Amino acid sequence: MEPLKDYFINLYEQKIDYDKDEFFRHFEKFIILLNSGRVRAAEPVDDRWKVHRWVKYGILLGFKHGDSKDFSLNSTFRYFDKHTYPLNPVQISDQVRIVPGGTTIRTGCYVAAGVVIMPPAYINVGAYVGANSMIDSHALVGSCAQVGERVHLSAASQIGGVLEPVGALPVIIENDVLVGGNCGIYEGTVISKGAVIGAGTILTRSIPVYDLVNEKIIRADQNNGLVIPENAVVIPGSRPVVKSEFAKKENIQSACALIVKYRDSKTDRTVALEEALR
Ligand SMILES: CC(C)(COP(=O)(O)OP(=O)(O)OC[C@H]1O[C@@H](n2cnc3c(N)ncnc32)[C@H](O)[C@@H]1OP(=O)(O)O)[C@@H](O)C(=O)NCCC(=O)NCCS
Structure with missing residues (x-):
């Protein structure tokens, strides 16, 4: 998890430059981990909630670097969102x-x-x-x-x-x-x-x-x-x-x-x- 965390913090805080291939390599892994519950925005640690701010950064970067995509199912059920x-x-x-x-x-x-x-x-x-x-x-x-x-x-x-x-x-x-x-x-x-x-x-x-x-x-x-x-x-x-x-x-x-x-x-x-x- 640490490389992902460091990468998203550095990119969000503009300590490194955006490189499309590098970003999407990290972002794909990130989404798989979120979908499987292995990465969470906050988790209980010793009876307290620990917030992982970098997760929010990763999500925001996904919006920033995502392109608008037509996801329409057909000509009447239409929707558009970041890819x-x-x-x-x-x-x-x-x-x-x-x-x-x-x-x-x-x-x-x-x-x-x-x-x-x-x-x-x-x-x-x-x-x-x-x-x-x-x-x-x-x-x-x-x-x-x-x-x-x-x-x-x-x-x-x-x-x-x-x-x-x-x-x-x-x-x-x-x-x-x-x-x-x-x-x-x-x-x-x-x-x-x-x-x-x-x-x-x-x-x-x-x-x-x-x-x-x-x-x-x-x-x-x-x-x-x-x-x-x-x-x-x-x-x-x-x-x-x-x-x-x-x-x-x-x-x-x-x-x-x-x-x-x-x-x-x-x-x-x-x-x-x-x-x-x-
Ligand atoms: C809170 C709740 C679970 C009741 O719990 P309970 O332990 O049975 O509580 P009681 O009925 O003993 O109520 C305690 C006091 O709170 C008041 N109260 C309870 N729920 C209230 C509410 N939502 N708004 C205002 N007052 C409420 C009661 O009037 C009672 O006041 P009193 O002691 O002055 O008479 C219930 O009122 C509630 O809101 N349930 C949610 C139902 C719901 O949203 N279902 C959705 C299905 S999709």
Whole structure:
């Protein structure tokens, strides 16, 4: 991995010149490694997440040096993209179910055996989806997002990416998390294992999370995104805006999120996965 890493860092930081043949020799290897899950944008090391920034560099360089290509299937089903990012070469032997109806898995991301993808869903380059996870209709797994095993991403949940707007940290959804319908998890937020994100919750670097059980406020800091603790049950909340007399007078509220409890047997019953679907 080291030669690839050094090459992409040097090229991205313009310490070496671009040479087309040399670039595509490296880029082809890189895509194969991403598709097989052997290279990841972030990975757990000793209970912490280690972010591999060079992976994002490699992906960006693939856009920069890719040419526009006509991938149209026929005269009515037309699409055009960089030639470096065609569809993922997933095979039936990979044991991924892609239910028909508009789903796209881009090349350069890993989708493990047992994953079910309901249509339409989009899994972008650099993403990683662990075994037996469910990606429901209208869900987005953004660029470089890392999704664990037995995760349920409910309908219309959006897991943000790092490419645009520019973000340094990928979103991480650990094992056995449920992300409810219409949630938005963005900007390097980490959802620790077993957490349940109630329908309609939005989490970004700017959203404070009020832990009503432990009576503390969780915020992102300069270097890290929000971290939702293990087994937390999070729901959307609001808080009064007190910055101006006008806001106070008008009783204005802004969004926050609340940890209302930690997972209990009732939560387990509510979020239980259905084996028959897998
Ligand atoms: C969070 C969730 C899993 C419930 O977990 P639970 O442990 O059974 O939680 P409870 O029902 O005990 O709720 C705890 C409190 O949070 C509130 N709450 C739960 N989910 C909420 C939500 N999404 N928005 C606002 N409040 C919510 C409840 O009203 C309750 O408040 P109270 O204690 O003041 O009465 C469930 O509400 C949820 O959002 N599930 C996701 C469903 C979904 O998106 N399915 C998609 C299928 S594609």
